[in-house]
Amino acid sequence: xxxxxxxxxxxxxxxxxxxxxxxxxxxxxELGLWATKVGCDAGxxxxxTVLLDGEPVSGCMTPVGRLAGRHVETLxxxxxxxxxxxxxxxxxxxxxxxxxxxxxxxxxxASALLRETSxxxxxQVMDALGGVLCRCTGYRKIVAAVMxxxxxxxxxxxxxxxxxxxxxxxxxxxxxxxxxxDVFGADRVFxxxxxxxxxxxPHHRARFQLGDLDAYASATPGVIAVFSAGDIDxxxxxxxxxxxxxQPVFAEAEVRFRGEAVAMVVGEPDRIEALDLAGFxxxxxxxxxxxxxxxxxxxxxxxxxxxxxxxxxIRGHVRRGDLDGAxxxxxxxxxxxxxxxxxxxxxxxxEAGCARRVGDRVEIQVTTxxxxxxxxxxxxxxxxxxxxxxxxxxxxxxxFGSKLxxxxxxxxxxxxxxxxxxxxxxxxxxxxxxSTTKRHPSRQCLRIGATRDxxxxxxxxxxxxxxxxxxxxxxxxxxRVPVHAxxxxxxxxxxxxxxxxxxxxxxxxxxxxxxxxxxxxxxECLLDELADAVGVDRLEFxxxxxxxxxxxxxxxxxxASGVGYVDCLDALRPHFDRARAEAAELNAGHGxxxxxxxxxGMWYGCGNTALPNPSTxxxxxxxxxxxxxxxxxxxxxxxxxxxxxxxxxxALGVDMACIVTLxxxxxxxxxxxxxxxxxQTFVSGNATFLAGSSLRARMLALAGVxxxxxxxxxxxxxxxxxxxxxxxxxxxxxxxxxxxMVAVTSATYDPPTTLLDEDGQGDPYAQFGFGxxxxxxxVDLDLxxxxxxxxxxxxxxxxxxxxxxxxGQIEGGVAQGIGMALMEEFLPGRNExxxxxxxxxxxxxxxxxxxxxxxxxxxxxxxxxGIGEHxxxxxxxxxxxxxxxxxxxxxxxxxxxxxxxxxxxxxxxTR
Amino acid sequence: LxxxxxxxxxxxxxxxxxxSLSPIDDVRATADYRRAAAAVLVSRALADLGGDG
Numbered sequence: 001x002x003x004x005x006x007x008x009x010x011x012x013x014x015x016x017x018x019x020x021x022x023x024x025x026x027x028x029x030e031l032g033l034w035a036t037k038v039g040c041d042a043g044x045x046x047x048x049t050v051l052l053d054g055e056p057v058s059g060c061m062t063p064v065g066r067l068a069g070r071h072v073e074t075l076x077x078x079x080x081x082x083x084x085x086x087x088x089x090x091x092x093x094x095x096x097x098x099x100x101x102x103x104x105x106x107x108x109x110a111s112a113l114l115r116e117t118s119x120x121x122x123x124q125v126m127d128a129l130g131g132v133l134c135r136c137t138g139y140r141k142i143v144a145a146v147m148x149x150x151x152x153x154x155x156x157x158x159x160x161x162x163x164x165x166x167x168x169x170x171x172x173x174x175x176x177x178x179x180x181x182d183v184f185g186a187d188r189v190f191x192x193x194x195x196x197x198x199x200x201x202p203h204h205r206a207r208f209q210l211g212d213l214d215a216y217a218s219a220t221p222g223v224i225a226v227f228s229a230g231d232i233d234x235x236x237x238x239x240x241x242x243x244x245x246x247q248p249v250f251a252e253a254e255v256r257f258r259g260e261a262v263a264m265v266v267g268e269p270d271r272i273e274a275l276d277l278a279g280f281x282x283x284x285x286x287x288x289x290x291x292x293x294x295x296x297x298x299x300x301x302x303x304x305x306x307x308x309x310x311x312x313x314i315r316g317h318v319r320r321g322d323l324d325g326a327x328x329x330x331x332x333x334x335x336x337x338x339x340x341x342x343x344x345x346x347x348x349x350x351e352a353g354c355a356r357r358v359g360d361r362v363e364i365q366v367t368t369x370x371x372x373x374x375x376x377x378x379x380x381x382x383x384x385x386x387x388x389x390x391x392x393x394x395x396x397x398x399x400f401g402s403k404l405x406x407x408x409x410x411x412x413x414x415x416x417x418x419x420x421x422x423x424x425x426x427x428x429x430x431x432x433x434x435s436t437t438k439r440h441p442s443r444q445c446l447r448i449g450a451t452r453d454x455x456x457x458x459x460x461x462x463x464x465x466x467x468x469x470x471x472x473x474x475x476x477x478x479x480r481v482p483v484h485a486x487x488x489x490x491x492x493x494x495x496x497x498x499x500x501x502x503x504x505x506x507x508x509x510x511x512x513x514x515x516x517x518x519x520x521x522x523x524e525c526l527l528d529e530l531a532d533a534v535g536v537d538r539l540e541f542x543x544x545x546x547x548x549x550x551x552x553x554x555x556x557x558x559x560a561s562g563v564g565y566v567d568c569l570d571a572l573r574p575h576f577d578r579a580r581a582e583a584a585e586l587n588a589g590h591g592x593x594x595x596x597x598x599x600x601g602m603w604y605g606c607g608n609t610a611l612p613n614p615s616t617x618x619x620x621x622x623x624x625x626x627x628x629x630x631x632x633x634x635x636x637x638x639x640x641x642x643x644x645x646x647x648x649x650x651a652l653g654v655d656m657a658c659i660v661t662l663x664x665x666x667x668x669x670x671x672x673x674x675x676x677x678x679x680q681t682f683v684s685g686n687a688t689f690l691a692g693s694s695l696r697a698r699m700l701a702l703a704g705v706x707x708x709x710x711x712x713x714x715x716x717x718x719x720x721x722x723x724x725x726x727x728x729x730x731x732x733x734x735x736x737x738x739x740x741m742v743a744v745t746s747a748t749y750d751p752p753t754t755l756l757d758e759d760g761q762g763d764p765y766a767q768f769g770f771g772x773x774x775x776x777x778x779v780d781l782d783l784x785x786x787x788x789x790x791x792x793x794x795x796x797x798x799x800x801x802x803x804x805x806x807x808g809q810i811e812g813g814v815a816q817g818i819g820m821a822l823m824e825e826f827l828p829g830r831n832e833x834x835x836x837x838x839x840x841x842x843x844x845x846x847x848x849x850x851x852x853x854x855x856x857x858x859x860x861x862x863x864x865x866g867i868g869e870h871x872x873x874x875x876x877x878x879x880x881x882x883x884x885x886x887x888x889x890x891x892x893x894x895x896x897x898x899x900x901x902x903x904x905x906x907x908x909x910t911r
Numbered sequence: 912l913x914x915x916x917x918x919x920x921x922x923x924x925x926x927x928x929x930x931s932l933s934p935i936d937d938v939r940a941t942a943d944y945r946r947a948a949a950a951v952l953v954s955r956a957l958a959d960l961g962g963d964g
C-alpha cells in the first residue's frame with residue numbers, strides 16, 4: 001500500500017504522507033495555506049470550513065488518508081480565482097468581518113451556497129452558515145453581506161479630506177481579513193520552532209509533587225527540556241493589577257484550580273504533540289475544593305491565599321445620602337436576589353503565539369489585548385531589565401477581556417529565553433477554557449424604594465462576586481460595580497457594597513463590562529417589578545427617574561452635557577409601543593406560544609475606575625509623503641485601527657488614504673494602554689487627535705501657511721492651499737531622521753478623573769455611555785423555550801466615528817447578551833469545549849435594530865464615547881424582562897434555560 | 912400505536928407511554944424537564960399527524 005496520498009488543493013495536485021493527520025494540519029503546516037483557521041479541533045466551531053468536492057466540511061475532522069483523488073478548496077483558492085470577490089467586497093462594505101478569525105470559514109461556506117443559488121434568502125444563508133461560529137459580529141452583518149454578495153461591486157470610496165469622522169469607512173485592515181492573510185497567534189511560526197505543552201492540574205485543588213524531571217526529559221524521545229517553578233529566575237507571580245498579583249506561572253506545591261499549570265515540556269514538535277502527558281512524573285493529592293461563594297466564606301473554610309482572611313480579595317462600596325431615612329419615606333419597596341454563573345469568552349481563536357531569543361532580549365509574537373502590560377510582567381517573571389522583552393501582537397481573534405491577562409506568554413518567554421531556540425504554543429480548546437479567565441459568577445441582593453407616583457427614593461445593593469482562584473481583575477469588578485449598580489437613575493439615597501471572594505474556580509477576570517452586566521440584570525429586572533407595583537408604564541418609569549445633565553450621579557459627579565439616557569428611551573418609545581401592540585394581538589389567540597416585550601437601560605463609564613489610564617500615540621510625516629500612524633491600541637476586531645486612522649486624518653485635515661497605520665509593537669509604538677474598559681476610542685482617540693493636531697501645526701509651519709490652510713499630500717509633495725495662494729513643498733528636500741521622517745509628534749491623553757473618597761464619592765470616569773435595549777421574545781409555554789424575535793438597541797455614543805463599526809459592536813454585544821440570558825454557563829470540569837458549552841449560533845440572533853444617539857461628549861474626540869462593552873449590558877435584562885412580560889413571573893438565575901423558564905411559567909400561573 | 916387514531920392519545924396516555932424513559936440531569940436541563948418536554952413534543956407530533964395541530 002502506498003505511503004502517500006494524492007489529492008487536489010485549489011486545482012493543484014498535492015502528495016502528502018498517508019496518515020491520520022488532520023486536513024487542517026496539512027493545509028497549514030505543510031502546504032502553507034494559513035487562511036484555514038483552527039478554533040476547536042473538534043468539529044464544533046467551523047473556523048476550519050473548507051470545500052471537499054464542493055461540499056463544506058470541517059477540515060479539522062477530515063483525515064488526509066481519506067482524500068485520495070478528491071478536491072479540496074480553501075479561501076486561498078476562492079480568492080485567487082476571483083470567485084469570492086463579490087462576497088469579500090460585501091463583507092468589507094457591510095463590516096461583516098470584525099476580528100476575522102471566523103471570516104475564512106464563513107466565506108468558504110457562503111461560496112458553496114452561492115454556487116447553488118445566486119440570490120439566497122435569509123433562511124438559506126442561515127442554514128448554509130449554521131455550522132460556523134462567530135463571537136464578534138452577532139452574525140447579522142454576515143447574513144446581510146452574503147445576501148448582498150451579487151450586488152456589491154466595489155467598496156465605498158474613502159471620504160473627502162477632513163470628513164472621515166462620521167463616515168462608514170470600511171475597516172483599514174479589512175482586506176487581509178477577507179483574504180485570509182491576516183496573521184493570528186497560531187499562524188506565526190519561526191523556522192524550526194520547538195513545541196511547548198503545559199502540564200496542568202486535573203483537580204480543582206490538590207497538593208502535588210513533581211518527580212525526577214531531568215530523568216523524564218532524558219528518557220523521553222523528543223523532549224528537550226522540562227521547566228517548572230524552580231526555573232523561574234524572576235518572580236513566579238503575575239497579575240494584571242500589580243497590588244494583587246498572585247498567580248504563579250507554575251504552581252508551587254499546591255494547585256488552586258483545575259487547569260492550573262505545574263510544568264511544561266518543550267521539544268521536537270511531532271513528538272511533543274504525540275506525547276501522552278499521563279506519563280509525566282507528578283503525583284497528586286486531591287484536596288476538598290471550595291466551589292461556591294458560600295463554601296469560601298464559611299468560618300471553617302481553608303484560605304486560598306495566606307494574606308487574604310476569609311477568602312476575601314477585596315471589598316468595594318459607594319454610599320450617598322441618608323439610606324434609612326430614604327427607605328422610611330418610600331411608599332413602595334421591592335427586593336430580590338439574583339444569581340449568575342461563570343461565563344466563557346469563547347473567542348474563536350484560542351490563545352497562541354511564538355517566541356525567540358534575540359541576543360539578550362526575547363521577542364514574543366502573541367495574541368494579546370495589552371502588549372505593554374505583557375512586556376512589564378514578563379520582564380519581572382524572567383528577571384530581566386526593562387526593555388528586554390518585545391511584544392509584537394498578532395491579529396487578535398477575539399478578546400472580550402480575557403486576552404488582557406497573561407496566558408501562553410510566560411511559557412513562550414521562558415522557553416525561548418532558556419533554550420535560545422524559537423518556540424511556539426497554541427492552547428487546545430479545552431485548555432483555553434479551563435485555564436483562562438471567566439466572567440465573575442455573582443449573587444446579588446438589592447432593595448429599592450419608590451414613592452407611589454413612581455419616583456425612586458432609595459437603593460441598597462449587595463453583590464458577592466466569585467473571583468476564582470486568583471485575583472486577575474477581581475478588584476476592578478469590586479470597584480466598578482458599586483458605581484454602576486444603581487444604573488442611570490437618580491435616588492435620594494444609595495448604597496452599594498461588593499465583595500470579591502476566592503474559590504477554587506478558574507480565575508474570574510475581565511469580560512465585557514467588569515461585573516456591570518451582572519448588576520444590570522438585578523437592577524433592571526427589579527425596576528420592571530417596581531414599575532408594575534406602582535402602576536407606571538415601564539418605559540415611563542425609567543424616564544421619570546433618569547439621570548440627566550446637571551444632576552449628581554451616585555458618586556456626586558455632575559456632567560454638564562453628554563448625558564443621553566433620556567434620548568435613548570425616547571428613541572425606543574415608538575418601538576416599545578409597536579412591540580406591545582403586536583404582542584397583545586399575537587397573544588390574544590391563547591396559543592402555546594406567547595410574545596413578551598422587555599426593556600432595560602444601562603450606563604457605563606469609559607476607562608479605568610478613578611485611576612490614571614493614559615494613552616500615547618505617535619504620528620509622523622514621512623519623506624515620501626505618507627503620514628505614519630504608530631497606533632498601539634490593539635485592534636481585536638473592534639476597529640481601533642480604523643477609528644484612530646479616521647480621527648488622525650481629520651485632525652490633520654488630510655485624506656485617509658495618505659495614512660499608513662502601523663499596529664502595536666512595544667518596540668515601535670508608544671503605550672496606548674490596554675484594549676479594555678471601552679477606552680480606546682475615547683482615550684487613545686484623544687491622544688490621536690492631539691498628536692494629529694500637533695503634526696498638522698508642524699506641517700503648516702513647514703509650508704509657512706496659516707491655520708486655515710487646506711493640506712494635501714500629492715506623492716512626496718505637500719500642497720498647502722491658504723486662501724488663494726498655493727504652496728508646494730518637496731518633502732524629499734527636507735531633513736529627515738533615520739526612518740525617513742520629516743516631522744514626528746506624539747501626544748498623551750489621560751482622562752480627567754479623581755480618586756474616590758471613603759464613601760466612594762468623586763469623579764471616577766470622565767465620560768459615561770448610555771443605552772437601552774428592547775427585546776421581543778417568543779416563549780413556548782409548554783417547553784419553556786425562548787426564541788428571540790427582535791432586539792432594538794439605542795445607544796448614546798456621543799458621536800458615531802464609524803456607524804458601521806458601532807453597529808457591529810452593538811450586534812455582537814447583543815449576541816453575547818443573548819448567550820448570557822439564555823444559554824451560557826461555564827461549569828469547571830463539565831463543559832470545557834464548544835459542544836457542551838453553547839454560544840449563540842447564526843440561528844439564535846434575530847434582527848437587531850441599532851439606533852445611534854449622538855449627545856456629543858464634552859471630552860471625547862469629536863464628541864465620541866466608547867461603545868464596546870455598553871452594547872452587551874442591557875440585552876440580558878431586557879430578555880429576562882420580556883420573559884416575565886410573557887409568562888407573568890421572572891427568572892432570577894441566568895441562564896434562563898427552558899427548565900427555569902418552565903418553573904417561572906408555573907409560578908406565573910400562565911399555564 | 913399502529914392502527915389507532917392520534918386523537919386517542921391524550922396527555923396521560925402519552926405520559927404513561929413515555930414512563931420508561933430515564934433522561935439525565937445535566938447542564939442544560941433537569942431530568943424532570945426532559946421527561947415533560949418529551950411528552951409535549953410527542954403530543955405535538957401526534958397532533959400534527961392528526962391534522963388538528
